[in-house]
Amino acid sequence: EPEVTQTPSHQVTQMGQEVILRCVPISNHLYFYWYRQILGQKVEFLVSFYNNEISEKSEIFDDQFSVERPDGSNFTLKIRSTKLEDSAMYFCASGSRTGSTGELFFGEGSRLTVL
Amino acid sequence: DQQVKQNSPSLSVQEGRISILNCDYTNSMFDYFLWYKKYPAEGPTFLISISSIKDKNEDGRFTVFLNKSAKHLSLHIVPSQPGDSAVYFCAARPTSGTYKYIFGTGTRLKVLA
Numbered sequence: 282e283p284e285v286t287q288t289p290s291h292q293v294t295q296m297g298q299e300v301i302l303r304c305v306p307i308s309n310h311l312y313f314y315w316y317r318q319i320l321g322q323k324v325e326f327l328v329s330f331y332n333n334e335i336s337e338k339s340e341i342f343d344d345q346f347s348v349e350r351p352d353g354s355n356f357t358l359k360i361r362s363t364k365l366e367d368s369a370m371y372f373c374a375s376g377s378r379t380g381s382t383g384e385l386f387f388g389e390g391s392r393l394t395v396l
Numbered sequence: 397d398q399q400v401k402q403n404s405p406s407l408s409v410q411e412g413r414i415s416i417l418n419c420d421y422t423n424s425m426f427d428y429f430l431w432y433k434k435y436p437a438e439g440p441t442f443l444i445s446i447s448s449i450k451d452k453n454e455d456g457r458f459t460v461f462l463n464k465s466a467k468h469l470s471l472h473i474v475p476s477q478p479g480d481s482a483v484y485f486c487a488a489r490p491t492s493g494t495y496k497y498i499f500g501t502g503t504r505l506k507v508l509a
Contacts, residue, residue, distance in 0.1 A: 326497070326499075
């Protein structure tokens with residue numbers, strides 16, 4: 282069964298450092314997303330990506346964040362200068378808008394710890 | 397501006413009984429409603445969805461009901477099993493104009509053996 286894969290599963294970094302989280306979406310999907318969940322809180326939308334550009338982003342997704350699909354298979358989230366409050370589980374998701382059941386498929390998540 | 401709400405943060409149910417998880421929404425411009433199950437330190441797993449043109453969808457032990465006039469949907473799990481213990485999120489997919497799936501805050505279900 283196709284699945285979304287994410288690496289790394291856990292990353293620890295110092296405040297101010299750059300972090301890149303990687304995702305391989307399901308191959309025939311066209312819509313890609315990053316969500317995050319701070320411990321004990323709800324799953325929050327960060328950004329959606331379609332047709333090689335950002336289609337929508339939330340207020341959280343400020344200038345410190347960027348996304349890229351460099352090679353047609355990987356989908357990356359970069360945080361340029363991490364802050365303590367960026368510590369969270371980051372989930373990549375992909376979907377097909379024409380899917381009959383409408384679902385997004387999520388990866389297992391990347392836990393980011395900023396010290 | 398929270399458009400999808402789950403007002404019960406937690407629910408405990410005896411094994412074998414029915415679990416009913418509720419979700420309300422405040423915007424009618426959604427074409428699909430979805431339920432996801434999430435274990436700690438794992439990604440949300442899709443459970444079941446319902447199109448906005450239907451009022452019921454069933455898949456094994458899971459049934460989702462949609463009441464459009466009340467802007468309410470519910471997930472019924474019967475019979476509940478201890479392995480169902482997890483956090484359940486409802487989500488809504490907008491019809492157009494935005495690609496953002498909107499998630500509720502989640503309900504933690506605990507099924508007691």
